[in-house]
Amino acid sequence: MTRTSSSSARVAVSTVIFTLRADADGAGLMLPLVRRTRDPYAARWALPGGWLDVAEGLDAAASRTLAETTGLAPSYLEQLYAFGDVDRSPTRVVSIVYWALLRQDEVDAQLAAHAEHGDAPDNVQWFDADALPDLAFDHAQIIAYALWRLRNKVGYSRIAHGLLPDEFTLADLREVYESILGRRLDPANFRRQAEASGTLIPTERFRTGSHRPARLYRYNRDVELAERGPLSASP
Amino acid sequence: MTRTSSSSARVAVSTVIFTLRADADGAGLMLPLVRRTRDPYAARWALPGGWLDVAEGLDAAASRTLAETTGLAPSYLEQLYAFGDVDRSPTRVVSIVYWALLRQDEVDAQLAAHAEHGDAPDNVQWFDADALPDLAFDHAQIIAYALWRLRNKVGYSRIAHGLLPDEFTLADLREVYESILGRRLDPANFRRQAEASGTLIPTERFRTGSHRPARLYRYNRDVELAERGPLSASP
DNA sequence: TCAAAAGTGTTCTGATTACACCCATGG
DNA sequence: CCATGGGTGTAATCAGAACACTTTTGA
Numbered sequence: 001m002t003r004t005s006s007s008s009a010r011v012a013v014s015t016v017i018f019t020l021r022a023d024a025d026g027a028g029l030m031l032p033l034v035r036r037t038r039d040p041y042a043a044r045w046a047l048p049g050g051w052l053d054v055a056e057g058l059d060a061a062a063s064r065t066l067a068e069t070t071g072l073a074p075s076y077l078e079q080l081y082a083f084g085d086v087d088r089s090p091t092r093v094v095s096i097v098y099w100a101l102l103r104q105d106e107v108d109a110q111l112a113a114h115a116e117h118g119d120a121p122d123n124v125q126w127f128d129a130d131a132l133p134d135l136a137f138d139h140a141q142i143i144a145y146a147l148w149r150l151r152n153k154v155g156y157s158r159i160a161h162g163l164l165p166d167e168f169t170l171a172d173l174r175e176v177y178e179s180i181l182g183r184r185l186d187p188a189n190f191r192r193q194a195e196a197s198g199t200l201i202p203t204e205r206f207r208t209g210s211h212r213p214a215r216l217y218r219y220n221r222d223v224e225l226a227e228r229g230p231l232s233a234s235p
Numbered sequence: 236m237t238r239t240s241s242s243s244a245r246v247a248v249s250t251v252i253f254t255l256r257a258d259a260d261g262a263g264l265m266l267p268l269v270r271r272t273r274d275p276y277a278a279r280w281a282l283p284g285g286w287l288d289v290a291e292g293l294d295a296a297a298s299r300t301l302a303e304t305t306g307l308a309p310s311y312l313e314q315l316y317a318f319g320d321v322d323r324s325p326t327r328v329v330s331i332v333y334w335a336l337l338r339q340d341e342v343d344a345q346l347a348a349h350a351e352h353g354d355a356p357d358n359v360q361w362f363d364a365d366a367l368p369d370l371a372f373d374h375a376q377i378i379a380y381a382l383w384r385l386r387n388k389v390g391y392s393r394i395a396h397g398l399l400p401d402e403f404t405l406a407d408l409r410e411v412y413e414s415i416l417g418r419r420l421d422p423a424n425f426r427r428q429a430e431a432s433g434t435l436i437p438t439e440r441f442r443t444g445s446h447r448p449a450r451l452y453r454y455n456r457d458v459e460l461a462e463r464g465p466l467s468a469s470p
Numbered sequence: 471t472c473a474a475a476a477g478t479g480t481t482c483t484g485a486t487t488a489c490a491c492c493c494a495t496g497g
Numbered sequence: 498c499c500a501t502g503g504g505t506g507t508a509a510t511c512a513g514a515a516c517a518c519t520t521t522t523g524a
Binding site for chain 3: 421423424427428431443444445446447448
């Protein structure tokens with residue numbers, strides 16, 4: 001039934017892409033999955049992805065396959081891990097997995113655009129990261145690892161900005177941290193830490209509407225360098 | 236001149252493997268390179284590695300190719316990154332790169348064994364990590380990234396034990412940290428931190444020979460769990 | 471004027487640092 | 498008996514947590 005590929009293994013690229021959706025208790029992490037139409041694990045949910053093309057790099061392949069299967073373009077993209085156990089698929093497949101973040105406003109905009117053109121990818125569905133369905137292949141482990149990396153990295157990196165629009169309040173930023181870490185943070189201490197990090201540029205604009213207006217901040221993109229080490233240079 | 240492979244890309248596995256060698260100023264990081272015999276970059280130095288076999292997982296392939304090219308078996312092995320730029324090799328190759336640590340006593344033992352049998356792999360040579368020759372492919376960047384990861388990880392993980400024999404003194408352990416980080420550490424404070432980490436089991440044995448005998452410690456392998464997250468389970 | 475979020479100040483604690491000091495052994 | 502590294506004590510400093518408090522708006 002299965003055809004062994006000529007030389008060693010075929011290379012696939014998949015992406016775990018997170019966004020934050022408003023929730024009863026603040027916000028929760030959501031991610032899109034694709035319902036498989038073909039036979040290994042047909043009708044099961046799987047990570048968006050596809051085969052690596054001969055003429056594209058790994059990062060490019062991740063972006064392309066993500067766009068082709070879900071119509072989404074991430075605001076942050078980073079390689080997660082290469083999975084290559086012999087028995088993870090009926091045929092030998094090495095999957096280079098990426099993980100990504102997407103701002104909620106982008107999700108809405110991109111989905112709205114697709115809906116208007118009638119090309120909404122209807123075998124794509126968003127799931128709560130804490131309530132996933134049965135998954136194809138080893139994708140459950142992969143998502144668990146991606147979640148671990150996200151929660152880990154939010155502590156020492158500034159990736160939280162990948163989930164926010166250009167201008168945001170400190171309460172917005174704090175809510176992102178709280179959602180990812182799954183616990184409340186002290187507003188006073190959070191403010192000081194955020195301000196001391198040097199990654200925030202205060203604007204003269206304020207968000208009004210609720211109670212006392214909150215200052216809007218902007219992300220200083222000049223920082224975050226050296227956070228991924230010498231790898232930032234190559235791609 | 237170059238033949239495009241049938242489907243997408245071939246998968247190679249390479250390893251950056253570090254050891255510590257006694258030095259004028261304490262100790263220095265060393266790594267073995269292999270002189271290429273075939274044509275892309277023939278006669279240039281490259282990382283030990285080889286092609287992924289259809290019937291083996293990625294970790295197994297790293298161990299196997301490392302043994303085949305250098306005769307070495309690492310005491311610590313971890314996946315580093317997947318490199319897959321289109322132009323990193325004349326033919327399309329995706330390299331799954333691992334990084335590894337090897338105890339100095341193991342190096343000596345393994346090399347001595349090979350020398351005795353006359354099968355010393357003589358196109359293998361050890362280089363100081365700070366004085367590398369011209370390298371094939373993108374291997375210079377890869378090594379730079381591996382060094383960054385090592386220096387980074389030594390701060391929050393207990394991998395330093397991968398460079399030490401079973402029993403060691405606190406001075407031995409401190410020397411490993413100093414070599415990797417490239418700076419001196421306060422012996423008194425280092426002792427307290429190491430003891431507080433819970434990863435050290437004191438023995439009743441002492442190393443004599445110099446001045447006051449130093450207590451020998453042993454590494455508590457039950458710790459270090461969860462340091463790589465959910466990934467520790469799969470391999 | 472009052473509820474609630476924005477924002478500031480203060481204290482306490484634990485970890486890190488610097489460095490003075492004592493201990494035990496080989497030469 | 499002394500130089501040297503092994504090992505202990507202690508005060509200063511710094512970052513984080515906890516929480517009281519003031520400010521500013523919408524309703």
